[in-house]
Amino acid sequence: MATLFGSGIKRREDPRLITGTGLFTDDVKLPGLTYAVFLRSPYAHAKITKIDVSAAKSAPCVVAVFTGADVKDKLIPVPCAWNIPGSDLKIPAHPLLAYDKVRYAGDGVALVIGETRAAARDAIDLIDVDYEPLKAVVDPEKATQAGAPLLHDEVANNIAFTWVVSGGDAEAAFRDAPVTVSQRIVQQRLLPTAMECRAAVASYNQGTGQLTLWSTSQNPHIHRFLCSVMLQMPEHKVRVISPDVGGGFGGKIAVYADEVLACYAAKMTGRPVKWTEDRSENYKVTTHGRDHVQYVEMCGTKDGTITGLRTRVYAGLGAYASTAAPGVPTILHGLMYSGAYMIPNIHGTVYGVYTTTAPVDAYRGAGRPEATYLIERLVDLFSREIGLDVVDVRRKNLIPKAKMPYTVATGITYDSGDYHTALDKALGIVNYKQFRQDQVKARQHGKFLGIGVVSYTEICGLGPSQVAGAVGFGGGLYESAIVRVYPTGVVRVYSGTRPHGQGLETTFAQIVADEFGIPIENVEIVAGDTESTPQGWGTYGSRSTAVGGSAIKLAALKVKEKAKKLAAHLLEANEADLEWKDGKFSVKGSPQQGKSFADLALMANVGWNMPAGMEPALEASSFFDPTNFVFPFGTHISIVEVEPDTGEVRLLRYVAVDDCGPHINPMIVEGQIHGGIVQGIGEALYERAVYSDDGQLVTGTLMDYAIPRASQLPQIESHYTYTPSPVNPLGVKGIGEAGTIGSAACIVSAVCDALASFGIKHIDKPLTPSRVWAAIQQAKGGVR
C-alpha cells in the first residue's frame, strides 16, 4: 500500500462543508430552546449607579433577566490561567457581569433570556442603567503614566506585571558597541476575525445534573475545566462539545463570561440556552491581538556582527487579564528575542498594562510575530546604519546548521534548523542580485520598487508539560489519543486536540492508515467532544500535528505492537521472525502465511485465541509529552512598488520558503502558509483596531476593520526546505502560524526599502496610503 505520509490527498472534512451539512454551534437546535442576548456597556469606563430590569423582566416572551448582582455570589469570576513566574502579576477579579463598574465598552452588564432572539434583543432596550462616566485610557504606554485613570484600585499605574528576560550582558554590549540603532515601534491592535463569531448552546439536565455546552472552542477540555470551576460544578458533570468551528486564530482559546453565563442561565431556567455573537459584539468583546508599544535597540560591530538587543515593551492587556494573556507578550515573545540569529546579549522588559479596552490575548502567532517584527526591523536598521546589504548581515548572524541544537541567550534551545539554506533558496527564487539592479533602473524611471527579506524562526508545538508548569501555564501541554480497532478492522481514533479548519481529521487519518496498512476510509477521527475524547489541551501554538499527531502515532504503534504479538501466537512463530509487509504480519520468507490487520482485529476482538496473559481487544491510548518545543523557520521575500504621490503600496511578489520538517499532507501545509501569510499582509497593510480616546471601538464592524480581500493579493509562491525535528516521532514542526510570523515584517521591510532614498527607515504598520504618503511628506520636509 502506498504511503499516505507526504501525500496531498483531498480533505475528508470537505464534503460536509461544501454541501452546507456541517454542524456549527449556531446550527444546534434543541427542544424548548431559548435565546440569550447581552446588554453591554456603551462606556469604556464608568461607575454603575443603578440597574433597573423590571420592565425587561415583564416584557413579552422574556424568560429571565440576570444582572451582575444576581450572579456575583453564585459564579467564580473569569479566571486568568497563565500566572507567569518572576513577575509581580496582579489579576484583579473579572466579574462575569459588571455590577459596580464597567471597564471597557462592551463589558457585560445584563443578560436577557427570551423565547426568541428578537424578544431577548427587544428586552435589552428596556433595561435602565445609570452610569457615571470615568476617564478612559486606551494606549498601553499612556496608561502607565502619572495621572492616567486607574482601572483597578489594586493595580498601581495600571501595570499588571513587569517581566524581565535577560541573557549575557546587554548593558556592557551596548556600552562597548561601535554601532547602535533604536526605534519606537507600535504593533497595532488587531481583531482576529474568525469568520464564525463565537456561539454557545447550553443544556442542563435537572435529573442527572449533567451540563452540556456546545461551544466555538479551540480547546474544549480547557473549557470543561474552567467552566466547572466558574460554575462550581464537578468537572465530570460538564460536557463540552466543540462541533465544526469556523476558524479561531486565538479568539476561541480564552474562557469568556458569556458561555458560562449561558450555562448558568440554562441551569437556572431549566431551558436550553443559545447565545450567538454578532460581528459588532465579536469585535467589542472577543479577545484582540498584539497592541504593543515597543522601544527597541540593537548594537553590533561595523562589519555586521550583532552583539546585543534590548527592548522595553508596553503590552496592552485590555481591561482584564484574559485566559492566556500574561504568557503571550512574555514567554511566547521575550524568549524569542534572538530570532534566527546569534545574539549573545539580550535584555527585555515587558510591562503588561490594563487599559479600558477589550481584553487582549493570543492572536495567530501570539507574541512571536511581535518578536520577529522588532528583530527584523532592527536588522534592517542596523544594516543600513553600517552600509551593508540586509542579506549579508542576516547571513553573517544566522545560527549555522552545525550549531544546532542551539541555546540562545534567553535560555531556550532550538531543536533543529538550516537557516542559511532557506535564505539562499529564497534569494535564488527571486534572483536577488538581479532585482537590486532592476530596482536601480526602475528608480531611474521614477518607479519605487522595494524588497523585504525576513529570516524568521518561531517557537511552537507547545510543548513539554514540565516547561508549561515552570512558566506558570495553568495546564499541561501534552496531547492524547485513543486508537480503537473494531472487529471488522475499521478504526476510530479519539483525539484530545480539536481542529477548527486545519484539516487534522485528514492529516491524523493519514498517520493511522499508514501505520496499519489499511485504506484511509477505514479510519475515523473523533475530536471535540469531551465526553468521548481523552484529556487534550487544545489547538493553538501550532501544536496539534506535532504533539497530537505524535500521540496518535504512538497509540497506533502500541496497537500494532499488540497485533504483532497476537500474529506471532496465531502463526505459531517467534515475534522476532515476523515482518510487517504489504499490510500483513508474516514470517520472514513466507509471505503467504500472513495475518492482515483485519484478521488480527477480528481475532483480538473475539478473544478466542489470545496469547497467555494477553487481554482481548485491540485498543491503546497514548499521552505524548514532547521533550522540547519545535522551531519552524524560513525566509520570506516580498517585492513591492510604492506610488509616492499617493502612498499606495502594491504587492508585486511574495516568495515564502518555509521549513516545518516533513509534510504529512503537503496540500494542507501550503494552505496553512497561504492563510498565514495573508493575515500578515493584512497586518502590514490594512488592519488596525482603533479606539477613540474615550474608549469607543471606531473599527467596530467589518465595514471599518479591513481584513484582506481577494482582489488585494498576489499569488503567493510557496517553497520549502525539510529539516526534521528530533523532538517528536513524526519529525514535524508546526505550520499554522509561521506564515503570519514572517510576513508582516517582510512587507514593511520592502516598503521601507522602496522609500530608502527618501531617508525613510521605518513606518509603523499598517502601511495605509495615508501613512506612507505622510511619511514621504515628512521626509521631504513638508507638512505631515
Added chain:
Amino acid sequence: MKRPITLSVNGTSRTVDVEPRALLAHVLRDDLNLTGTHIGCDTSQCGACTVHLDGRAVKSCTVLAVQAEGMAIRTIEGMASNGNHHALQTAFWEKHGLQCGFCTPGVIMTAADLLASNPSPSEAEIRHAIEGNYCRCTGYQNIVAAIQSAATALRSAARA
C-alpha cells in the same frame, strides 16, 4: 405580527410565518433549517450568507424575508443534483479551496453567479467577483484556483 410568506426554496414550495423584520438569512437558518447559509457579520460585508434569489447572488442578510415572497431561492443545500456535487463543490474539494468552511457556502454561491454570466473569467475577474466574500483562512489563492477549475469543468461539460 407574523405573516405567512411562500417561497420556492431549492425547488420546493415552502410557506413560513415570519415577522416583517425577519431577515431572509435568519428565516432560512432558523425556520427552514437550511443551516448551510452562514452569518458572519451584521453589516453585509462578509458574504457568508450569500444565496441565489431568482438566479442572482444576494447577501441574504440584506433581504427581508417578506421581500422574497414568491421568489425562487437557491442555497448551498440545493447545489448538488442527483447526489452529484456541483462543479464548484467538486473544485473546492479538489483544490483545497476551504479550510474552516464557514465562508465556503457563500463563496460558492457567488462563484456560481459569476460563472453563469462569465464562463471564462480571468483571475482578476474572479478576484473582483468574490470581493464581497471574506475568507480568513485560505488567503483566497485556492479559492481562485477552485473557481478557475470549476469554470474549465463547466465549459467542457457544456461542450460535451
